[in-house]
Amino acid sequence: MNARYGMVIDLDRCTGCGSCMVTCAAENNVPALPQATARTGITPMLVRKVSNGQEGSDRRETFIPILCMHCEHDTPCVKVCPQQAVEVDKATGIVMQMPQRCLGCRYCMTACPYHARYFNWWDPAWPAGMEKSLNPGVAVRMRGVVEKCNLCNARLHAAMEKAAAAGKREIDPADYVPACVEACPTGAIHFGNLADANDPVTHEAQSPEAFRLLARLGTEPKVYYKSKDAWVRALGDTSSTRLSEVQHG
């Protein structure tokens, strides 16, 4: 396998319902801790509302889901991790976070220009009995480690096991679809292999309407956005500070 998994998110189709956020947290066993706040909670997929800055009838708003961008080149979090707890998987292009190696220094959180990494401030806990509702395919992460979107790696492993059981080396693309992609009621999130020239996602990523956040940093993020509105596409040139403001309100 020599894939480069990525996404194209059509912002003109995103209604900001939040289904992707909820399903992502449910899939990845994120606890709903009451003490968590906008700064301390874990939201591997975070949908934010942004406007064109106008008021009255000229005002326009859009919703922008922010997740790990799975940077391909000079991946900032990989470069700063002293524990080799972060790596770009050569076979898939997914930026992997290994909580077992993570010491919780949070250098990666500081280095990430997208603020798409979250620290586990507390022991994971659920009300009595709710652990029965957890996804058995994903391990619960402990206090003191950093986590982020891993493009539902457990689903990729399940797809690989299925392919191996059938005696195949390659997975069926239909077997590996991240939870957010599956849940989006308007089909705004498109997922695929950017290394495959025939993949529809590769074509979309090359369209003039596609853009990437902070592309000028040269980290080659594999999450693309798409919009017909010029003011939305201008978000790609926004500063890291502005992005932080968007994320933290």
Place this chain on the structure above:
Amino acid sequence: MKVTRRDLLAWSAGAAAGLLVTPVPWKILDDVSIWSQNWPWIPQPAHGPIEVKQSFCTLCPNGCGLRVRMAAGWPVGVGGMKTHPATRGALCPLGFGAHQLNWVPQRLRSVQRRGRSSSWNEAQAAFAKACSDGPVVVIDGYPGRAASVVMHDFARKQGGSCRVVATAESRALSPYEGWTGIPASSLGYDLENTATIISFGAPLLDGWGTPGRFTRLWAERAAEIGDPQLRLIQIEPTLSRTAARAWKWIPIREGTEFALAAGLARALLEQKLVPAHGPIPAMTIPESAAQTGISVDAICDLARSIADRLPAMAIAADQNVSVAALNVVLGAVGARGGIVRRSPRSEHDLPADIEISNARAVLIDSSVPWSFVPQTDAETFRFAAWDGAPPKADWLLPAPGFLEELTDIPTAPTSAVETYAVAPALAKPTREVRSPAQFLAALDRDLVSPEKIVHARCAEIFRSHAGTLYGQESTSAAKIPSVEKLEEQLWAGAVWVHEPSTPASLRCELNRWPSIEVSTPHTWGSDWSLPVLPPLASKLYAESDLRQTPPRRKA
């Protein structure tokens, strides 16, 4: 050889330095990191056989199709059912976290009488005594189910009645009752065949009706920015989620939707943009412009945009007679792409929000929104799976939670066609719970059980040979060989849909434009019947600032 203190220190320093070039300290660091992340008290997911089952959401009357992932016999994930003919795999965001609802601390754990712990026997005795003293009124929030029939039959036998708490979508259909003689519960919106939707504040992309039905339709036909196949015009004071994605957003002064509906009707009729179907409103276009804050030219342009792409249909956020009258002018009542009659049913539901004066006991089903409080002096027995505190009834009775009981799924309130499905119980009840039907059966052993009613309905569908069954593949009901096969498919998650070749006739008579009625704004989640949201939804909405949510309780 004599070992000096200096030798010992040199050896220790050398050993320490040497150790650093071995993997030992790094391995220890790594292992400590792993051990400290896996303490025995950290909850672990249940492991066991994994299977995927189909069912339906029962948290609101829209009955969206679910694909439920089960592990060790417990639901561990919820997704949309791709074969569902209306939702086609889409769900509302709350549905995706619904499998955790049964475990939230707000789950009603025991019978309570005015805030104090009691027992099922005491509740049963108190209800039996109230029944012997006078009539019983039953309040239902999800009419049409087999359980509703049981409750209705019990109330009727006791000389009482059954009342219904309607959703905002159903209330928006209520003006047509008087003009057509058809109950609102038999009417629906033919969204699939319309070309223009004029939404007067209806949150069409934010949980309106069967959530997945319109979002899927919008994504397919209306999401294009230029000139989409389906035009969505959102009339609303603020830039809501739906307005942000509409083809056109018309900001309007709050509470003046009635005036714009009248102004639009006047413009459509005066400029002969539509054939005269209904009465001319007394309000002139300049008067409408003055009230709404929209210019005369903009109102006329809007009328032309609507007439340019017919069929068109107006949808109100809640009950609004002026918006309903605009539909009459547009010729949208009883027409393709408009308000259609989906069922031959002709009984009108009694509304629950009028005073209940003649009852000794009021039984409230768990489907009734927690915020609803009946206007009565009678003793109230409220079934609820979750306790919203403060108690809003004399008795709080723990009801089955999410997917904890078998229930049938009748037609959704906004559907244009009749549907029927069965949601089997997938989860074991986590508390000592009883449904209203079980509670009533203990008092009246002659009541027919909901299971028998479901079987009878399946038999009725089989005998009709009408409609299509949407499961793994769609099958005409006429080709199903036996009622057992039909039940087998319905129990496995299929949906029966009655799609008549010619829609039922609907004659609408409106001679005078209705009197002015000030509209009330619709708020997100106001029809959510539960006092709690799925914990992940409330967590993420609070952290993303995406929606206003109630304050979260400490676990």
